[in-house]
Amino acid sequence: MSKLDSKIPEGPIDQKWTKYKSTIPLVNPANKRHLEVIVVGSGLAGSSAAATLAEMGYSVKVFCFQDSARRAHSIAAQGGINAAKNYQNDGDSVYRLFYDTIKGGDYRAREGNVHRLAEVSGSIIDQCVAQGVPFAREYGGLLSNRSFGGTQVQRTFYAAGQTGQQLLLGAYSGLNRQIGLGNVKMYARHEMLDIVNIDGKCRGIIARDLVTGKLERHFGHAVLLCTGGYGNVFYLSTNAMGSNVTAAWKAHKRGAMFANPCYTQIHPTCIPVSGDHQSKLTLMSESLRNDGRIWVPKKKEDVEAIRAGKKKGSDIPEEDRDYYLERRYPAFGNLVPRDVASRASKERCDAGYGVNKTGEAVYLDFASNMKYKYGKQVATLKGIANPTEAQLTEFGKEVVKEKYGNLFDMYKQITGEDPYEIPMMIYPAVHYTMGGLWVDYNLMTNIEGLYALGEANFSDHGANRLGASALMQGLADGYFVIPYTIGAYLSKEIGTKAIPTDKEEFAKTEQEVQDRINKFFAIKGTKSVDYFHKRLGKIMWEKCGMARNKEGLEWAIAEIQKIREEFWKDVRVPGDANEFNPELEKANRVADFIELGELMCKDALNRNESCGGHFREEFQTEEGEAMRDDENYKYVAAWEMKEVGNWELHKEDLIYENIKIAQRSYK
Amino acid sequence: MAFPFALSLFPKPFTKMSGNMNLTLKVWRQKNTNDKGKFETYKAENISPDMSFLEMFDVVNERLIVEGKEPIAFDHDCREGICGSCSMYINGRPHGPNNGVTTCQLHMRSFKDGDIIVVEPWRSAAFPVIKDLAVDRSSFDRIQAAGGFISVNTGNAQDANSLPIPKNDADESFAAAACIGCGACVAACKNSSAMLFVGAKVTQFALLPQGKPEATQRVLAMVNQMDAEGFGSCTNTGACSAECPKEISLSVIARMNREYLSAQLFAE
Ligand SMILES: Cc1cc2nc3c(=O)[nH]c(=O)nc-3n(C[C@H](O)[C@H](O)[C@H](O)COP(=O)(O)OP(=O)(O)OC[C@H]3O[C@@H](n4cnc5c(N)ncnc54)[C@H](O)[C@@H]3O)c2cc1C
Ligand code: SF4
Ligand code: FES
Numbered sequence: 010m011s012k013l014d015s016k017i018p019e020g021p022i023d024q025k026w027t028k029y030k031s032t033i034p035l036v037n038p039a040n041k042r043h044l045e046v047i048v049v050g051s052g053l054a055g056s057s058a059a060a061t062l063a064e065m066g067y068s069v070k071v072f073c074f075q076d077s078a079r080r081a082h083s084i085a086a087q088g089g090i091n092a093a094k095n096y097q098n099d100g101d102s103v104y105r106l107f108y109d110t111i112k113g114g115d116y117r118a119r120e121g122n123v124h125r126l127a128e129v130s131g132s133i134i135d136q137c138v139a140q141g142v143p144f145a146r147e148y149g150g151l152l153s154n155r156s157f158g159g160t161q162v163q164r165t166f167y168a169a170g171q172t173g174q175q176l177l178l179g180a181y182s183g184l185n186r187q188i189g190l191g192n193v194k195m196y197a198r199h200e201m202l203d204i205v206n207i208d209g210k211c212r213g214i215i216a217r218d219l220v221t222g223k224l225e226r227h228f229g230h231a232v233l234l235c236t237g238g239y240g241n242v243f244y245l246s247t248n249a250m251g252s253n254v255t256a257a258w259k260a261h262k263r264g265a266m267f268a269n270p271c272y273t274q275i276h277p278t279c280i281p282v283s284g285d286h287q288s289k290l291t292l293m294s295e296s297l298r299n300d301g302r303i304w305v306p307k308k309k310e311d312v313e314a315i316r317a318g319k320k321k322g323s324d325i326p327e328e329d330r331d332y333y334l335e336r337r338y339p340a341f342g343n344l345v346p347r348d349v350a351s352r353a354s355k356e357r358c359d360a361g362y363g364v365n366k367t368g369e370a371v372y373l374d375f376a377s378n379m380k381y382k383y384g385k386q387v388a389t390l391k392g393i394a395n396p397t398e399a400q401l402t403e404f405g406k407e408v409v410k411e412k413y414g415n416l417f418d419m420y421k422q423i424t425g426e427d428p429y430e431i432p433m434m435i436y437p438a439v440h441y442t443m444g445g446l447w448v449d450y451n452l453m454t455n456i457e458g459l460y461a462l463g464e465a466n467f468s469d470h471g472a473n474r475l476g477a478s479a480l481m482q483g484l485a486d487g488y489f490v491i492p493y494t495i496g497a498y499l500s501k502e503i504g505t506k507a508i509p510t511d512k513e514e515f516a517k518t519e520q521e522v523q524d525r526i527n528k529f530f531a532i533k534g535t536k537s538v539d540y541f542h543k544r545l546g547k548i549m550w551e552k553c554g555m556a557r558n559k560e561g562l563e564w565a566i567a568e569i570q571k572i573r574e575e576f577w578k579d580v581r582v583p584g585d586a587n588e589f590n591p592e593l594e595k596a597n598r599v600a601d602f603i604e605l606g607e608l609m610c611k612d613a614l615n616r617n618e619s620c621g622g623h624f625r626e627e628f629q630t631e632e633g634e635a636m637r638d639d640e641n642y643k644y645v646a647a648w649e650m651k652e653v654g655n656w657e658l659h660k661e662d663l664i665y666e667n668i669k670i671a672q673r674s675y676k
Numbered sequence: 677m678a679f680p681f682a683l684s685l686f687p688k689p690f691t692k693m694s695g696n697m698n699l700t701l702k703v704w705r706q707k708n709t710n711d712k713g714k715f716e717t718y719k720a721e722n723i724s725p726d727m728s729f730l731e732m733f734d735v736v737n738e739r740l741i742v743e744g745k746e747p748i749a750f751d752h753d754c755r756e757g758i759c760g761s762c763s764m765y766i767n768g769r770p771h772g773p774n775n776g777v778t779t780c781q782l783h784m785r786s787f788k789d790g791d792i793i794v795v796e797p798w799r800s801a802a803f804p805v806i807k808d809l810a811v812d813r814s815s816f817d818r819i820q821a822a823g824g825f826i827s828v829n830t831g832n833a834q835d836a837n838s839l840p841i842p843k844n845d846a847d848e849s850f851a852a853a854a855c856i857g858c859g860a861c862v863a864a865c866k867n868s869s870a871m872l873f874v875g876a877k878v879t880q881f882a883l884l885p886q887g888k889p890e891a892t893q894r895v896l897a898m899v900n901q902m903d904a905e906g907f908g909s910c911t912n913t914g915a916c917s918a919e920c921p922k923e924i925s926l927s928v929i930a931r932m933n934r935e936y937l938s939a940q941l942f943a944e
Contacts, residue, residue, distance in 0.1 A: 061830040076751060076810075077817050079857055080759040096837060132833070139833035141826045141886050143850035150840030168850055174758055175853060182825035189821040197814065220806055249753040283726045286695075288734055289755050419757065422781045423728075488830045537741045539734075583746050588708065589807040591749055592741065 013266070013647055013661040016449040017121035022667045023103070026125040029450075030493050034500035041066035044499050045507060047214055047229030049201045049256050051078035053173075053180055053480060054463025055235030057487025060183035063192035065492060067499075070227060071184065071193055072216055074200045074251055074594070079181045082237050082249040083483065086173020087416065088294035089155060089165035090480040092130040097154050101162040103127045108668060110478060113159040113346050114443075114471020115621035115637065116670045117269070117645075119663060121450060122468045129489040130481055134166055136488055140179040144168050155299050157476035159346035159675075165477045170294050170416040176480055180487070199225070200594060202522045203259045204232060204459065207514045211260075211459035215515075215522050219594065222587040224519050226510035230502045231458045231495060234260060235487070238442040238464035240273070242602045242609065243554070244546020246439035247279060247292040253598040254605050257446050257465050265454040266647040266659060268447035268467035270605065271613035274474055274622050275555050276440035277303075277350035280423055281370045290438040291423055293373065294416055295476040298343045300382070300409065301373040301433070303350070304330045305362040315364050322364065322372050322432040333357055341675040348473045348622045348635075349675060351437035355555050356633060358436070365434050374432035379405035437555060441479060443470045443622065444612075447647040447661075451494035452486060458498060462486040467645070472621025526586050529596050534579035538595045541576045545569065545599070545606050553610050558626040562614040569607045570654065576603060604653055611648075611656065618642045639670060695724025697789045701736065703748055704796045709804050709812075715794075718748075725785035729772065730755060730762065732784055750809040757781040757921065760856030763863070764809055765796040770860035770919045778858065778921040798863035802870070802906045813859050815905035816873065823897030824877045826886050845883045852879040854922045861916035861924075867908030872916040874902050875928035882935055892939040899936055 018029040036044065044067050048059040051073040063069045073081060093106040106127040111118055134152070138144065144166050145153040154163040168175040187193040198219040205213040205226070213228040239254035240246035261267045278293045278301075306312050307329050314320035333353055335342045345353075354371050363369050384401030387408060393400065406429055410417070420428045446454050446461035448468055453460050463483040470478065552565035576599070584590045619628040619635035620642070628636045645661040699720040706713030720736050727735070730752055737747035753761040762779040766772035772782045787793065795809065803811040853876070861872035878895050881887030887894070910929060917926045 057830075064829045075753055075759070075761060076813060077760075077857065079817075079820075080753055080761050082754070082759075084759045085754045085756055094836070132831070134836045135833035136828070136830060138836040138839070139826065139828040139886055141849075141881050141884050143846050143853050143880065143884070145850075146841060146843045146846040148843050150842050150846075151837050168853075171758065171854065174856075175850070178853065182820065183828075183830075185817070185821040186825040186827060188817075189823075195817070197817070220812075249759065250755060251753050284695075284724055286724060286727045286731045286735060288728070288731050291756055418776070419781065422757075422777060422783065425726075425783070425785055492830065535742070537738055539738060581741055581744075583741055583744070589749055589810065592747060 012455060012659055013447065014449060015119065015121070015661060016451060017119065018450065022120060022124050025121055026128055033493055033496045036496055036500050036503060038066050040503040042068060044068065044502060045070070045229045046495070047227055047232045048072070048235060049214065049233065050081065050235030050237060050463070050465070051181070051184065052081035052083035052235060052237055052463060053177055053483035054465070054487045055081070055233070056177065056180035056184045057484050058233055058235060058462055058491050059193055060180060060187050061488055061492045062495070063187035069187070069193045070196065070229065072196045072199045072201055072214070074198065074219060076198050078184060078195060078197060079178060081177060082252050083173050083177045083480070085249060086176070086480055087170045087292060088296035089157065089167035089172045089477040090133070090176060090484070091157065091164050091475070091477040092134045092166060092481065093127055093164060094131050094134060096152060097163045099162045101164050105162065106130060106164065109160050110469070110475060111471065111668050112673060113475040114473050115635065115673055116471065116639070116643070116665065117620055117663065118469055118471030120665060120667055125490065126469050126482060126485050129485045132489060133481060133484045137176060137179050140182060142168065142175045142179040144175070155296055156344060157295055158298065158344045158350065159341070159475045160344070161341070165296070167296065170296070170413055173480060176484065180484070201256050201259070202597065203518050204263055205515050205518045206263055206456065207508060207512070210457045212508055213510065213515065215519050220589050222590065224522060226515045226519055228508050228510055230499060230505060231460065233460045233462055233491065234446065234465050235462045236465045238445070239602070239605060240439045240442050242545070242606050243439040243549045244542050245282065245287060245290050245550070247276060247290050250289060253601070255598050255601045257461065258601040258605055260446060260454065260456070260459060261650055263456070264649075265456050265459060266447040266649050267444070267608065268645050268647045269444035269472070269612065270609045270648065271553065271616060272443035272472045272622050273439060273554075274347055274441035274443060275351045275437045276347055277354055277437050278373055278435045279438035279440070280420065281365060281367065281434055281436040291419065292438070292440060293420060293433060293435055294413070295347070297373060297413060297416065300378040300412070301343070301375050302332055302377065303334050303343055303354070303371055303373055304332045305357045305364060305371050307331045309361060312362055312364060316366055322374065323376065331357070331362070338675045345675045346473055346475060348624070351555060352624060352633070354437055369436045370434040371436065372432040373435045375409060375428070376432065379409050383408035439550070439554070441474055443467065443472060443474055447645070451497055452491055453498065460491065460495070462491060472623055526593065529580070529582040529593060530586065532578065532580055532582070534581045536579050536581060538580060538582070538592060538599050541572060541580060542595075542599045542602065545572055545603055549606050549609070553613055556624045556626050557613050559614060562610045565610045566607055566614070569603060569610065573603045576600065607654060608648060608656060612646055615646060615658065616642055635673070637672070695722050695727065695784070697723040697725065697784060697787070699723060699787065699790070700792045702792065702794045703808070705748070705808055706805050708807055713805065723784055725783070727784045728755065728780060729764070729766070729782040729784065730780050748809065749807040752780055755780040758856060760858040763798050763811060763858055763860070765798060765863055767794050770798065770863040771921050775918070776921060776923050778856070798859050800862050800868040800907070802868060803859060803862065811859075813857070815907070816857050816859065816870070818905065819870070819874060819898050819901045820877065822901035823894040826881060827890060839885060841884060849880050849883040852876045852883070852924065852928050855924055856922055858921060860919050860921060862907065864915040864919035865908065866913065866915070867911060869910045869916070870902050870907040871910040871929045871932065872920060872924055872926075874898050875932035876924050878932045878935055879928040882931060891935060892942050895932060895935040895939045
C-alpha cells in the first residue's frame with residue numbers, strides 16, 4: 010500500500026463530513042485536561058485552533074515568533090473571506106463553492122476536503138460576527154458582500170481592505186480569553202526550530218526564546234503546525250518579512266512529506282518593483298478588480314510616450330486601450346482567477362506593452378466605475394438629475410474611499426502617486442503557496458500526532474487558490490475541523506502520561522539545533538544572509554516563477570546547490586547566540602529556503618503538464634492557456650526527504666466522483 | 677508551434693537604481709534591557725527617495741554586517757502598516773514626520789539630502805527596551821487577555837444576519853477596531869498613557885450589540901490591567917491621537933470614560 014492514506018470517509022460527498030464527525034471517538038472532559046497540545050503559529054489557523062481546543066478543555070501552548078500573537082501574517086490579508094451563505098440570493102450554494110474551488114484549483118485538489126470546507130464556511134461568518142468582527146454592512150444593517158475572481162456570485166465578506174486584520178483580531182480575542190482563563194500558555198517571540206519524535210510519534214518541539222536566545226524543550230501529546238506559507242523563498246513576495254518555511258521544513262526533514270511544493274500563486278495586482286533596495290512587494294487586493302479595469306495601450310507609440318513621461322494613462326482615449334482580460338475572457342472579464350490574470354499581464358508586458366520604465370506594469374483603472382457607476386448612484390440618491398463630471402467624480406470618490414480607502418492610501422504612500430487621480434500601475438508578484446505539508450482528511454501529516462493547518466498544509470486549493478479562500482480555509486481548519494478530527498488521535502492517547510523533557514530524544518534534538526546555531530557563528534564568512542536570499546529569490550523568480558521550462562529548472566537546481574555550498578562556507582552571522590539576534594533568525598530561515606527551493610524546482614520539473622499556478626512553457630495550448638495532463642499527473646506529488654538534495658516521490662491519486670473534470674474555461 | 681511565453685523575456689526583479697540622498701543617522705543603541713544605552717552616528721549613503729524608512733535601515737545594516745559590526749535591531753514584519761510591529765521614534769515623533777503613517781510606510785521622499793535623523797525606541801516604563809529599537813509591548817497583550825473579548829465559544833453562534841447592526845454603528849466600531857496595537861500613542865504621551873489603545877478596543881465592542889452583555893466587566897478589567905502594567909493617566913493633551921498611525925479618534929477615550937463610570941456605578 011502507498012504510504013499515503015488520505016482517510017477520506019466513505020459515502021456521498023455531502024454526507025461524508027457529517028457522518029464522519031459523529032463517529033469520531035470523543036475524549037471526556039476529565040481526560041482532556043491531561044492532554045497537552047502544542048500549537049505553533051498564531052495566525053488565523055493557529056489562533057482559532059488554540060482558542061477552540063482550549064475551550065474544549067485541552068491544555069494548550071501557543072508559539073509565535075512575533076512579539077504578539079496579533080501580528081501573525083494573517084493580519085495583512087486585505088480583500089475578504091468567502092462563505093456560501095447566499096445572502097445575496099444570487100444562486101450560491103455549498104455545491105457551487107465546492108465546484109468553484111475545485112475548478113479554480115485546476116482539478117488538483119481533493120473533493121472530500123474541499124466539500125467540507127464549503128460546508129463549514131457559513132459557520133465561520135457566524136462565529137466571527139458573534140466575536141464582534143465589524144464586517145462591512147448595508148444600510149439595512151445586514152452584511153455586505155463583494156465578488157472575487159473565479160466566481161460569478163457575490164460571496165465574499167469583508168471589512169474594508171482590512172479583513173485579515175479584523176478576523177485575526179477576532180481569533181486573537183478568543184485566544185486571549187483562554188490565556189486569561191489559564192487554559193492557554195502563550196510563548197511570543199519564540200521560534201520553533203525542530204520537532205521531537207519519540208517512537209514514531211511527534212511528542213514535542215525545540216523552540217528558541219528569541220529574546221534570551223535560550224533553547225527550550227516542550228512536550229505535547231500532539232503538535233499542530235500553523236506556520237503559514239513559504240512565498241518568501243522568492244525573496245520578494247507579498248508575505249511579511251518574517252514569513253518562512255522553517256517549521257514545516259524541520260518536520261519534513263524528520264519524515265513529514267511535503268506535497269506539491271511547486272504550486273505557487275503569483276498575484277496579478279501588486280505594486281511593481283521600484284528598485285534593487287526593494288525588501289518586499291505590496292499587494293493591491295483582488296477586491297479592486299470588482300471596480301478596476303485592467304488595460305494597456307493598444308499602440309506601441311502610446312506605450313513609449315507613457316514611459317518617457319510625455320503622456321499619462323488618463324490621456325489615452327478609450328478606443329486606444331486594450332482591456333485584454335475583457336477581450337480574452339468575456340465571461341469572467343477582470344474577474345478571471347489569479348493565475349490566468351497574471352499570465353495575461355506577463356504576456357502583454359513581454360510583448361512590449363508594459364507601461365512603466367521597467368516595462369513591467371499594467372494599469373488598474375477605477376475612473377469609469379468611480380464616475381459612471383458610483384458617482385451616478387450617489388447623484389441619483391441625492392436627487393441630482395444632471396450631475397456635472399466634477400460632481401460625478403467627487404461623489405464616486407467618496408464611495409471608492411469607503412470601499413478601498415486604506416488600499417488607495419497605501420498605494421500613495423509607496424509610489425507617491427494618487428490613484429484617485431491617475432490609474433494604478435500593477436504587476437504580478439509571489440503571494441501564496443498552495444503546496445505544503447501533506448495531510449490526510451484529519452489534517453494529520455504522515456507522522457502520527459503531527460498536524461498542519463492553514464497555509465502550511467497543501468490540502469484544499471489544488472494548483473491555484475481562489476481569492477478570499479485562504480482566510481476561509483485557515484479558520485475552517487482551526488475552528489471547525491481540527492477540534493473534531495484531533496479526537497481520532499487523542500482519544501487513543503488518554504493513557505499517555507506527559508513525557509519528561511529530559512528524555513534522550515529531547516536532549517538529542519536540542520543538541521542538533523544547538524550544533525547548527527554554533528555552525529552559523531563558526532563560519533565567519535564575508536556575505537550577509539540577505540545576499541544569499543536575494544540570489545536564491547532571483548533564480549526562483551526567473552526559473553520557477555510565472556512560467557517554467559525543463560532547461561531552466563535543471564539549470565536552477567544546479568545553481569541552487571551551488572548557493573547552498575557557498576552559504577555554508579561564506580555566510581556572516583554577527584553577534585552571538587545568547588541574545589536577541591534577528592540576523593541569526595534570518596540565517597536559520599534562509600538555510601531552509603535554499604533546500605526548499607531545490608525541491609520546488611524538482612517538483613516543477615517532475616510535473617510535465619501545466620495546471621493552475623504551475624505553468625510549463627512546453628505544455629500550453631495554441632492560445633497560451635495551461636494544458637493539463639490528467640492521464641499522467643492527476644495526483645498529489647508528496648516528497649519524502651532521504652537526505653538534503655535527495656527525495657523520493659510518492660503519489661496520491663486524485664479521484665473525482667462528483668465533478669466532471671474538464672479544461673478550465675473562463676471565456 | 678510557437679510558444680507565446682519565451683524564456684528570454686523574463687521579468688527583471690532587481691532593476692538597478694541607486695539613490696542620491698546622503699543622510700546622517702543618530703541611532704539609539706542598547707545591548708539589552710539592563711544596558712544603559714547611547715546614541716551612535718551612522719552615515720546612510722546613496723539612498724533612493726523611493727525606499728521606505730526600513731529599507732534605508734536595511735542598507736545601513738547590510739554595510740554594518742559586511743564591516744563585521746553589529747546591525748541595528750528593530751521590530752518589523754508586514755511592512756504594510758498593518759501588523760503594528762515597527763516602532764521607531766523619529767526626530768521626536770513616533771513613526772516619523774507624516775500623519776497617519778507607520779514607520780514601515782514612511783518613505784525617504786519625506787526627507788531631504790543632508791538631513792540628520794534621530795531614531796529612538798518607544799520610551800515608556802511599560803515598554804522596556806529589549807535591544808536597540810525593539811521594545812517589549814507584551815503589556816498590551818495582557819490588557820487584552822484581561823477583558824478584550826466577547827465570550828463566545830466556537831460553535832455557539834447564531835446566523836450572522838439574524839442580528840442586523842446599523843451601518844453607522846458598524847462603521848464606527850470598525851474605525852476603532854483599526855488600531856494596530858503599535859504603541860505609538862503611549863510613546864507620544866508625556867504620561868505614557870495607554871488610554872487610546874484601550875479606548876479603541878472598548879469602543880469597538882461597546883458599539884456592537886454582541887458586546888453589551890459583558891460591557892461592565894470588560895471595561896473594569898481592562899482598565900485595571902492597564903493601571904497594573906504601569907501606564908500613566910490621561911491628562912487630555914491629545915498627542916496620542918495626533919500621532920496614531922491609524923488616526924484613532926480621541927472620542928474613544930471619552931467613550932471609555934463613560935463606560936468606566938457607569939460600570940463603576942453598577943459594580944458598587
Ligand atoms: C498581503 C496579503 C493579503 C492577503 N489577502 C487575503 C485575502 O483577502 N483573503 C484571503 O482569503 N487570503 C488572503 N491572503 C492569504 C492569507 O492571508 C494567508 O494565507 C493566511 O492568513 C495564512 O494564515 P495562517 O494562519 O496559515 O498563517 P500565518 O498568518 O502566516 O501565521 C503563521 C504563524 O506561524 C508563526 N510561525 C511561523 N513559523 C514559526 C516558527 N518556526 N516558530 C514559531 N512560530 C512560527 C508566526 O509567528 C505566525 O504566528 C493574503 C495574503 C497576503 C500576503
Ligand atoms: S491607538 Fe493608534 S497609536 Fe495606539 S496602539 Fe492603536 S494604532 Fe497604535
Ligand atoms: S512592519 Fe507592520 S506595521 Fe510596520
